[in-house]
Amino acid sequence: MRYSGWQVLAxxxxxxxxxxxxxxxxxxxxxxxxxIIGGGGHGLATAHYLAKRHGLTNVAVLEKGYLGGGNxxxxxxxxxxxxxxxxxxxxxxxxxxxxxxxxxxLNYNVMHSQRGVINLFHSDGQRDAAARRGNMMxxxxxxxxxxxxxxxxxxxxxxxxxxxxxxxxxxLYHPRGGTARHDAVAWGFARAADRRGVxxxxxxxxxxxxxxxxxxxxxxxxxxxxxxxxVGIVVAGRSSxxxxxxxxxxxxxxxxxxxxxxxxxxxxxxxxxxxxxxxxYISQSDKGxxxxxxxxxxxxxxxxxxxxxxxxxxxxxxxxxxxxxxQARMLRSWGGIMDMSPDGSPIIDKxxxxxLYLNCGWCYGGFKAVPGSGDCFAHxxxxxxxxxxxxxxxxxxxxxxxxxxDEEGTGSQHNLH
Amino acid sequence: xxxxxxxxGPRDIREFTCxxxxxxxxxxxxxxxxxxxxxxxxxxxxxxxPTREMWHxxxxxxxxxxxxxxxxxHAVTGAMLAREVAR
Ligand SMILES: Cc1cc2nc3c(=O)[nH]c(=O)nc-3n(C[C@H](O)[C@H](O)[C@H](O)COP(=O)(O)OP(=O)(O)OC[C@H]3O[C@@H](n4cnc5c(N)ncnc54)[C@H](O)[C@@H]3O)c2cc1C
Ligand SMILES: [Zn+2]
Numbered sequence: 248m249r250y251s252g253w254q255v256l257a258x259x260x261x262x263x264x265x266x267x268x269x270x271x272x273x274x275x276x277x278x279x280x281x282x283i284i285g286g287g288g289h290g291l292a293t294a295h296y297l298a299k300r301h302g303l304t305n306v307a308v309l310e311k312g313y314l315g316g317g318n319x320x321x322x323x324x325x326x327x328x329x330x331x332x333x334x335x336x337x338x339x340x341x342x343x344x345x346x347x348x349x350x351x352x353l354n355y356n357v358m359h360s361q362r363g364v365i366n367l368f369h370s371d372g373q374r375d376a377a378a379r380r381g382n383m384m385x386x387x388x389x390x391x392x393x394x395x396x397x398x399x400x401x402x403x404x405x406x407x408x409x410x411x412x413x414x415x416x417x418x419l420y421h422p423r424g425g426t427a428r429h430d431a432v433a434w435g436f437a438r439a440a441d442r443r444g445v446x447x448x449x450x451x452x453x454x455x456x457x458x459x460x461x462x463x464x465x466x467x468x469x470x471x472x473x474x475x476x477x478v479g480i481v482v483a484g485r486s487s488x489x490x491x492x493x494x495x496x497x498x499x500x501x502x503x504x505x506x507x508x509x510x511x512x513x514x515x516x517x518x519x520x521x522x523x524x525x526x527x528y529i530s531q532s533d534k535g536x537x538x539x540x541x542x543x544x545x546x547x548x549x550x551x552x553x554x555x556x557x558x559x560x561x562x563x564x565x566x567x568x569x570x571x572x573x574q575a576r577m578l579r580s581w582g583g584i585m586d587m588s589p590d591g592s593p594i595i596d597k598x599x600x601x602x603l604y605l606n607c608g609w610c611y612g613g614f615k616a617v618p619g620s621g622d623c624f625a626h627x628x629x630x631x632x633x634x635x636x637x638x639x640x641x642x643x644x645x646x647x648x649x650x651x652x653d654e655e656g657t658g659s660q661h662n663l664h
Numbered sequence: 665x666x667x668x669x670x671x672x673g674p675r676d677i678r679e680f681t682c683x684x685x686x687x688x689x690x691x692x693x694x695x696x697x698x699x700x701x702x703x704x705x706x707x708x709x710x711x712x713x714p715t716r717e718m719w720h721x722x723x724x725x726x727x728x729x730x731x732x733x734x735x736x737x738h739a740v741t742g743a744m745l746a747r748e749v750a751r
Contacts, residue, residue, distance in 0.1 A: 259707055386712045488709035498706035500684065501735070546682040549712040556678045589706050645706040646698070660705060662684045 250354050262381055270441035275448050279307045279475035281628060284453045285482035286310025288319035288429075288614065289606055290448075291436035292621020293628070295353070298443035300622070301629035303569050306445045307475075309365040309468060311452035315433030318483050319614065321541045323395055323506050323581035325519050325530065326615040327364045327424035329391065331383040334639030334652045335592055341636035342619025345421060347457075357427045358533060364424030364519040365394070365403065367568075369413045373523050377419040382615025384421065392420040397580030403520060410458055413524040413567065426519060426530050432617055456492040456603065463493075479604045481620075484549065485539050486607035497607065498589050498645045500661045503544045503582045504611045505553035507561065509575040511535030518619050526557075527562030529572075536636060537575055539565060543585065543611070545662060553582040585611050591664035592652035595623050595633070595640040603629050605642060610664060624641060625656055668743050671725045683718035685709070686730050689750060711735055718746065 248254065248267055258265050281297060283290045286308045297303040310316075322497045328343035330336050345352075347361055366378045374393075381391035391580065399409055408415055417463075437447055439540065448470070455467030456478065465474035482489045484501045497498045512535050521528040526541030541561035544553045558580060565572045588608030593616070595606050606624045609616060623637035657663040665677040685708055692700040712735055719731045728746035733739070 438745070485712075486706065488712060496703075496707045496709065498708070500708050500710050501712075546677075546733075547710065547715060547735050548738065550738055554677065554738070556676075558691070646702040661708070662682065 248499070250356075252413075261359040269499055271436040272445055273448055274627070275307060275309070275451060275468070275470050275473050276446065279446070280305040280475070281477045281479065282306075282413065282473060282475035283308045283481060285317075285448065285480070285485075286314045286437075286447060286464065287317040287483055288433055288436065288617035289609070289620045289624065290481045290549045291433055291440060292617050293361070293606070294445045294447075294483060295436045295625045296622045296625035298440055300660060301625060303629055304444035307454055307473065308440070309473070309569070310446050310447070310449050310465070311469075313449050314437050314447060315413070315430055317431045318583040318585070319617070320430050321581060322429055322614040323528070323530070324426040324614060325364065325424070325528070325536050326359065326384060326427050326428045326616075327421055328389045328521075329364065329366070329380065329384050329419070329421045329424065330654060331380050331497075332652045332654055334650065335654060336383065336387045336621055336642070338636045340389050340614065341622070344620060345618035346427070347617075348655075351436070353435040353439045355431065355438060357431040359425065359427040360480055360533075361423050361425040362518050364521070365399070366421075366512070366521045367399065367418045367523045368416050370416060371522045372462055372582065374416050377417070381419050386662045389422050390421060392422065393416045394420050401517065405515060406520075406569050407567070410567065414524050424519060428533070429614060432614075436617070436621070453489060453492070455563045458493060458600055458603075459590060461601055463600050474585045477602045477604070477628055479624060481606040483586050483607065483609065483613070483626065486586045486605075489520040490605065493596060493603055499607060500547050501546040501549055502546070502585045502587050503550060503553045504540065504542075504585050505544065505557055505561070505580055505582045506538065506540040507558070507580045508532070508539075508578050509537040509572075510578050512575060513538065514588075515571075522568045522571050523569060525560070527564035527568060529565070529569075529585050536578065543587070549584055550581050551584055553580070555560065585605040585609075587661065587664060589645055589661050590651045590653040591655060592660040593620070593640055595620065595627060596628070596639045596642040598642070637654070667729070667731055667739060667740055669721050669724060669725055669727065669729060670743060670745050672721065675721070678683055679723040680719045681722050683720060684718040684736055686718055688718050689730065689746065711714060714741075714751060717744070
């Protein structure tokens with residue numbers, strides 16, 4: 248069924264009895280051309296673009312839990328293209344352009360809202376860095392506006408402009424940035440891939456990768472063995488374990504990132520706002536909850552829940568920047584398992600095994616990357632060549648030192664991003 | 665999370681910073697091949713379960729510790745002074 252305003256109307260006046268499940272719940276076939284391990288945003292998007300751009304539909308996505316139960320349904324939904332380094336810059340620019348046509352492409356309302364992202368700065372040095380970043384964004388063909396203090400006050404009146412410790416000097420405004428509904432992104436890609444014939448197989452954990460004479464031949468799963476000519480690993484926080492099934496030891500550490508949401512409120516925050524002097528960023532969901540987060544807990548973890556010190560830090564930063572938030576009651580907090588790479592940038596590459604491909608290292612920023620990563624990973628799997636927007640996401644850059652993309656300038660080492 | 669510092673007793677993790685896996689205890693020699701340095705600096709077992717890590721008691725006695733911890737449950741099962749582990 249194609250979704251449309253007409254369908255909503257027609258279903259509405261006939262008791263909404265005609266809606267059908269958005270995708271088939273399929274059992275695995277014995278063999279596929281391509282198996283994608285991981286039914287998160289990136290895995291589902293990869294399946295969609297394999298089918299749509301390359302006509303490859305004898306494809307299965309294997310998910311150990313349920314579709315969208317991983318980070319794709321746990322993030323704070325920020326979508327932006329404000330990276331500075333070659334490699335990241337063209338990739339995120341490409342991804343944002345895909346976002347801009349995504350709802351038509353998927354025939355699904357992912358509630359993509361280009362409400363603007365404002366990164367605040369609080370010193371002369373930070374202003375220089377923001378101006379430089381803005382110029383890099385414009386040079387890439389994206390958009391950036393440098394706001395001064397009054398410019399910020401006009402659109403963000405609820406911030407504390409009087410505090411003297413970290414005064415707000417201004418902000419870098421990225422109008423095309425914004426948010427999207429994270430679950431809808433997973434569901435939209437799932438439905439679109441399913442409609443083109445891709446099998447989405449849930450409750451199917453991959454437990455082994457079959458390799459013969461240096462070539463991948465299939466996978467072992469909790470629902471039996473499945474043969475495949477090509478296999479893509481795209482399992483976010485579980486990348487190290489799945490890659491180990493193919494004898495690989497990855498430059499990845501899994502860390503916890505927390506997020507928080509308040510009770511639903513009347514509209515108060517119209518944009519995405521990030522604090523430049525503490526770990527805090529915020530937006531308001533369409534349901535009214537203030538959605539905010541901070542930084543990693545900074546120790547390796549697979550627990551998908553965090554500890555109190557980072558929660559306290561985030562709330563302290565929130566109160567410093569916008570004391571009004573003290574009126575709101577916090578509803579929930581949660582965590583996700585982040586696949587952290589040493590330089591903070593991702594990997595989309597072949598592996599030493601013929602037919603086995605790897606997509607990981609998205610750190611805490613892989614939601615905005617979902618369409619771009621799916622497109623580029625599909626391109627690599629289908630053609631054997633990297634997509635022009637992702638030529639620098641090489642796995643060997645850590646070994647060689649060529650092409651490291653350390654966006655924060657802190658060094659290419661674990662625990663620094 | 666409480667970390668049992670051998671010198672200070674059980675202390676809140678707010679007093680510590682985590683450096684990462686105890687692989688940092690096994691620094692290759694300066695003459696080691698590039699692959700050894702790549703392994704040391706970048707590649708990780710990244711276990712889901714028991715692990716051994718370097719923690720710095722930065723707001724306490726200042727010692728470097730090797731902490732035994734579970735990455736799935738967050739249970740901390742032991743801590744030793746790094747200089748004693750190195751011996
Ligand atoms: C709190 C938080 C806030 C974030 N905020 C943002 C943000 O604002 N903007 C942004 O761009 N990014 C953000 N991110 C990052 C983003 O969510 C992730 O980078 C991205 O979702 C990871 O890709 P994915 O969707 O494919 O991962 P996941 O959804 O985690 O998908 C991986 C899937 O693989 C499955 N899997 C694992 N092992 C196996 C196996 N052996 N067999 C079969 N399946 C397996 C898992 O069950 C999982 O469903 C945030 C993350 C968190 C946790
Ligand atoms: Zn101590």
